[in-house]
Amino acid sequence: MAADTPTGYIKHHLTNLTYGKVPEGTPVCDAHGDLTGETIQQASWILARCDEQVDAMGFMAFHVDSLAWSGLMGTIFVLVAAMVARRAHAGVPAGMLNSVEMVVEFVDTSVRDSFHGKSKLIAPLAMTIFCWIFIMSSIKLLPVDTASAIAAALGLGYMKIVPTVDPNITLAMSFSVLGLVIAFSIMSKGVGGFFGELAFHPFEAQGITKFLLVPVNLILEVVALLAKPVSLGLRLFGNMFAGEFVFILLAAMMGYWQFVGSVPWAIFHLLVIPLQSFIFMILTIVYLSMASEQH
Amino acid sequence: MNMNATFIGQIIWFAIFVWFCMKFVWPPISAALDERKQKISDGLSAADRANRDLELAQEKAGEDLREAKAKAAEIIEQANRRANQVIEDAKGQARTEGERLIAQAQSEIEREINSAREQLRSEVAALALAGAEKVLATEVNPAAHKQMLDQLAAEL
Numbered sequence: 001m002a003a004d005t006p007t008g009y010i011k012h013h014l015t016n017l018t019y020g021k022v023p024e025g026t027p028v029c030d031a032h033g034d035l036t037g038e039t040i041q042q043a044s045w046i047l048a049r050c051d052e053q054v055d056a057m058g059f060m061a062f063h064v065d066s067l068a069w070s071g072l073m074g075t076i077f078v079l080v081a082a083m084v085a086r087r088a089h090a091g092v093p094a095g096m097l098n099s100v101e102m103v104v105e106f107v108d109t110s111v112r113d114s115f116h117g118k119s120k121l122i123a124p125l126a127m128t129i130f131c132w133i134f135i136m137s138s139i140k141l142l143p144v145d146t147a148s149a150i151a152a153a154l155g156l157g158y159m160k161i162v163p164t165v166d167p168n169i170t171l172a173m174s175f176s177v178l179g180l181v182i183a184f185s186i187m188s189k190g191v192g193g194f195f196g197e198l199a200f201h202p203f204e205a206q207g208i209t210k211f212l213l214v215p216v217n218l219i220l221e222v223v224a225l226l227a228k229p230v231s232l233g234l235r236l237f238g239n240m241f242a243g244e245f246v247f248i249l250l251a252a253m254m255g256y257w258q259f260v261g262s263v264p265w266a267i268f269h270l271l272v273i274p275l276q277s278f279i280f281m282i283l284t285i286v287y288l289s290m291a292s293e294q295h
Numbered sequence: 296m297n298m299n300a301t302f303i304g305q306i307i308w309f310a311i312f313v314w315f316c317m318k319f320v321w322p323p324i325s326a327a328l329d330e331r332k333q334k335i336s337d338g339l340s341a342a343d344r345a346n347r348d349l350e351l352a353q354e355k356a357g358e359d360l361r362e363a364k365a366k367a368a369e370i371i372e373q374a375n376r377r378a379n380q381v382i383e384d385a386k387g388q389a390r391t392e393g394e395r396l397i398a399q400a401q402s403e404i405e406r407e408i409n410s411a412r413e414q415l416r417s418e419v420a421a422l423a424l425a426g427a428e429k430v431l432a433t434e435v436n437p438a439a440h441k442q443m444l445d446q447l448a449a450e451l
Binding site: 055075 | 302305311313316317331333
């Protein structure tokens with residue numbers, strides 16, 4: 001199947017390399033992704049070769065490419081930053097130290113502007129989020145078929161190299177932020193304070209009515225709480241997915257002439273990528289600062 | 296949109312990288328930045344201090360200069376006064392010395408005159424006698440006319 005029709009091409013480029021557990025009865029695919037008509041006899045962990053297998057895997061599956069590329073980019077970031085940090089000194093900065101310090105100062109200023117508490121975690125967290133998302137999303141500036149070339153070189157059926165185009169990745173990060181928001185809330189207000197905030201706001205009353213309003217408040221507040229990470233993750237995913245989709249469309253329709261469209265689009269994305277990284281970082285800081293505020 | 300265990304994998308990655316960044320990246324860089332900030336502010340305040348010191352030093356130098364000028368003027372005046380005094384002294388000394396010399400010379404002259412007069416006085420008798428002898432063409436006895444001659448010499 002795969003890349004001979006535009007639809008197939010696009011679908012192929014948007015499918016992750018998935019490693020997961022297929023139950024018995026799943027159809028078997030050959031190396032080209034075509035169904036052979038047979039079914040798998042015993043549940044087992046395999047690399048999916050076609051959509052039918054991906055669908056059959058359900059939750060028990062890993063997007064190997066997303067995890068590998070995000071891990072690789074994260075590792076590059078922390079190693080480079082740590083190498084620079086080890087040689088950081090108070091003298092006149094030069095080279096890499098300059099640029100890393102610029103990022104640190106930028107993040108530090110953002111944190112100081114929005115977060116008024118004291119925390120050893122929040123500044124490095126913000127820096128990691130900003131740099132990591134920035135680097136991960138920057139991979140999309142490579143021509144889209146780089147991914148297919150890498151996949152072919154490794155003998156793999158699928159390869160989607162931009163991790164932020166995978167909602168698993170962006171939502172995992174935003175829900176980690178939610179975890180931190182809850183932790184910060186509990187640390188600053190106590191468990192009772194945190195649940196009180198969920199149960200007794202925004203509708204307040206005295207006496208028995210107070211408890212009658214708890215379900216309404218709970219529903220509202222839990223939705224509000226969950227809306228934060230969901231919007232945070234989906235915003236990044238949506239922006240990156242849309243960008244990537246246009247690149248793939250251009251490649252599918254124009255072939256080697258894609259650069260006519262993809263170069264301006266990439267230049268546009270030079271703006272979008274830092275902006276989205278910045279928004280993710282700033283919102284994280286804002287949410288955490290809201291969580292740790294005392295009422 | 297297929298959500299799956301990738302979500303959990305990414306949370307683990309996230310935790311690892313944030314921890315790593317918090318442990319090994321942020322503290323050294325932030326410490327270096329703080330240290331540099333401290334150094335710069337120290338440097339600036341040192342420069343301020345140096346400027347103030349310079350101002351004070353200039354002020355002091357100006358004052359010293361003024362003082363030195365005043366002192367020099369005073370010294371010159373003193374020297375002038377002293378020179379005048381020396382000149383006056385020298386003049387006075389010269390005047391007294393001159394007067395003394397004049398007086399000495401006058402007394403010398405007087406003495407000379409007196410001695411010449413004495414000599415003349417002693418010789419006048421002989422001369423008179425010789426003259427008289429010539430006039431009288433005779434010998435005159437000086438002893439006989441000594442009284443008259445002495446009288447003559449005394450009148451001289």
